[in-house]
Amino acid sequence: MKTFIGAENIISPLGITAEENFNSVKKNRSGIKQFKKIGFGKEDLYLSKINEENPENFFYYLLSQCLQSIIKEAKSGIIEANDTIVIISTTKADILENLSSPMIEPVHQLIKDFKLKHTPIVISNACISGVLAMNVANDFIQSTAYKNAFVIGADIVSDFVLYGFQSLYAISDEPCKPFDKNKKGITLGEGAGGVLMSSDSTVFNAPFFEFVEGTSANDANHISGPSRTGEGLFRTVTKTLKLAGIDKENIDFISAHGTATIFNDEMESIAFDRLGMNNIPLNSLKGYFGHTLGASGLIETAICIQSLRTNLLIKSTGFNEIGTSKELNLLTQNLETEVQTILKTASGFGGCNASLIIRKL
Amino acid sequence: MTNYITSYCHILSNECWINGKKIALQNSDDDITKQLYNYLEMDYPKFFKMDRLSKTAFLGVELIKNNNLALLNYQDDEVGLLFSNPISSAETDLNFKKSYQDGGMPSPASFVYTLPNILLGEIAIRNKWYGESVFTVSENFDAAYFLSYCNILLNKYQEAVLCGWINNKNGNNETFLFLVEKEDLNQLNLQLSLEQLNELFRKK
Structure with missing residues (x-):
């Protein structure tokens, strides 16, 4: 039995679909730009940030919009099916509005809004969360515990994370330069990404x-x-x-x-x-x-x-x-x-x- | 395929049970993690840098190891880790936020513990384990998740899986750890099943 993957989505400053994002990066456009006086010491720093000011409930917005976009590319009704699981990948979730329990509320909201049969699994494993979430989805599909897995990940830019990486001297004062001789550290970004994984190839509207x-x-x-x-x-x-x-x-x-x-x-x-x-x-x-x-x-x-x-x-x-x-x-x-x-x-x-x-x- | 729970332990706010037997701790007002560290006669300075979530998970694994020395015989990539809690690293998150509010500087020592999966790293470092490891956040102890993913890991990659649920909400400590192996090495006669997990979780 194979696991298939497709119906991918990306929400970032570069667009709200995977195709829009791909067309941007293909033209070498970056979502990173300078923000004034945002660091712990009021430094001007670079971020890949979607809005200047976050709308209310922004984490849930990203998560649910990403899921909605994947659903549009999938066979109708499978999100509510009994053999479907949603797997969420996040490090800090709703850190801006609910620091003391950032993950449970968004899960409840998803169950309600998307009529999910099973409680989503939330994977919080630092920066490998997204890759790990797909691996876990594949493992569950291969074990036949579930047929379909909607795997969605989101994180938002926050002072909390920015100051934290600054305290480790890990934030770059220019757009990040991975693997380059002149690299100076991380540029933080925010967004969401997701895929549909399934053992059933007929659930994908587009090639998989x-x-x-x-x-x-x-x-x-x-x-x-x-x-x-x-x-x-x-x-x-x-x-x-x-x-x-x-x-x-x-x-x-x-x-x-x-x-x-x-x-x-x-x-x-x-x-x-x-x-x-x-x-x-x-x-x-x-x-x-x-x-x-x-x-x-x-x-x-x-x-x-x-x-x-x-x-x-x-x-x-x-x-x-x-x-x-x-x-x-x-x-x-x-x-x-x-x-x-x-x-x-x-x-x-x-x-x-x-x-x-x-x-x- | 039948897998077995070969050890389990409960760590509560002021007491600790291993395989259903209460451990005799010295009566003390110290935090349970400190009491257990002393009980285990440990000498591991890194322990004191850890946050409460990591300390609890770490000590739970030490207790299970103590009771199950065969765990040390596995190859370094044969032991998997599945841990879970309801609030992620919220306790340390609040401490980190305090560090930079009111004129303070953000604390790097606190920031590195603002991810719940750090405890998997602490356990891996202590034991030199390189196996699969996953941290999940769920509102309640999710026996169904542990059951299915344990079976998957044992079927696919691992010879043993150490699982842990640490409910550290509101400063409490309600921790349940269990070791699952392919053979009933400790002869506790506990086959891994949903009913068994729920029963062991409830009873000390």
């Missing part, structure tokens, strides 16, 4: 793809610094390739995590070097969307699906010259090529790493 396999692995090294040997990333990619029965030579493209912090990007380069995969075309999409935390894995996978649809790989914006100790094959121009199989990876605080493979049928 195969979700081959996905796994995770911890670094078992440090809670806020990535492993110096890229251990967890090395292990999850090795495991995903093995379970998928795919040789690394058959991976056409890697959608990396690439946050533009020195330690993260260096760790990824070491892991891909150890894997013998540093010649494979690769990008980080953080230069377009910023780091959208719990949404990032889903937004970036949705862009990968668009690449499968169009045979167009997107250049890694912000990158000029390699800034990691190991070579990587970063895309400096968009590349039109036959794309069959894509590896998506993510790494995050808590030493967590995850990877997944999608491909054309």
Whole structure:
């Protein structure tokens, strides 16, 4: 039994559909811009932010709009079906309006508004939440516990997260430059991303793809610094390739995590070097969307699906010259090529790493 | 496929039970996490940097290990971790927010614990475990989720799965941890099922 994936959606400053977002990044347009006096020390900093001022209940708005868009691309009625689960990926959820219990209210609201048969599963696993949520969806589908999974992720920009990353000296004072020699850290972003996954190919209105396999692995090294040997990333990619029965030579493209912090990007380069995969075309999409935390894995996978649809790989914006100790094959121009199989990876605080493979049928 | 609950423990605000037996703690006004740290005669300085959520999960795993030494015989990627709670890292989130309000500076030591999955990292670091790990947030103990995902992980990747539910809402502590393995190594005769999980969750 295969798991299929499609009906992808992205909500960001660049648009409210995956196609709009893809058309923007393809023209090298970024959602990142400067905001005046927003940092803890009233610095001017860069963000990929949807509105100047958030409307009320903005987290739920993003989540529900994303789900609504996926539903429009799916066979009618399946959102209410008994064999359908919704999986939510988020790090901070409704942090602006409900700091003491940010996740339960949005779940209740979704059940009510979308007449869900099962309580959604909320995955909160730092920056790998999105990739992990799809892996969990695949596991549940393969076990036949559910036939369909709507996987949606969202996070919003907040002073809380901005000040936190500032306290770690991890925020860039210019738009982020993943893997570049002159990278200075993260640019935060906000948005939502989602996909439909199913063992039933008839639920997709548009062409769909195969979700081959996905796994995770911890670094078992440090809670806020990535492993110096890229251990967890090395292990999850090795495991995903093995379970998928795919040789690394058959991976056409890697959608990396690439946050533009020195330690993260260096760790990824070491892991891909150890894997013998540093010649494979690769990008980080953080230069377009910023780091959208719990949404990032889903937004970036949705862009990968668009690449499968169009045979167009997107250049890694912000990158000029390699800034990691190991070579990587970063895309400096968009590349039109036959794309069959894509590896998506993510790494995050808590030493967590995850990877997944999608491909054309 | 039959899997077995081979150890379980409950940590409450002022007492702790392992496999249904109450642990004799020294009567003390200290927080339960400190009492358990002393009881386990631990020497692990990193423990004192952790937030309460991580401390509780961490100690639960130490108690289960103590009671199930075979857990140490697995390969480093054979043990999976499934943990869950109802409020994410809200307790530490409030502390972090306090750190930068009223003229203070944002505390990096507090910020790194504003993600609930940090506890998975703490457990992985302590035990050098590189297996699958997932943190979920749910309103109540979701036995159905633990049952299905445990079975999936044991079927697909793992030889053992450590599960934990930590209800730390309103400063309380209501923690339930259990170890699931493919064989009934501890001979507790507890097959993994929805009924069994709900029963063990309720009874101490």
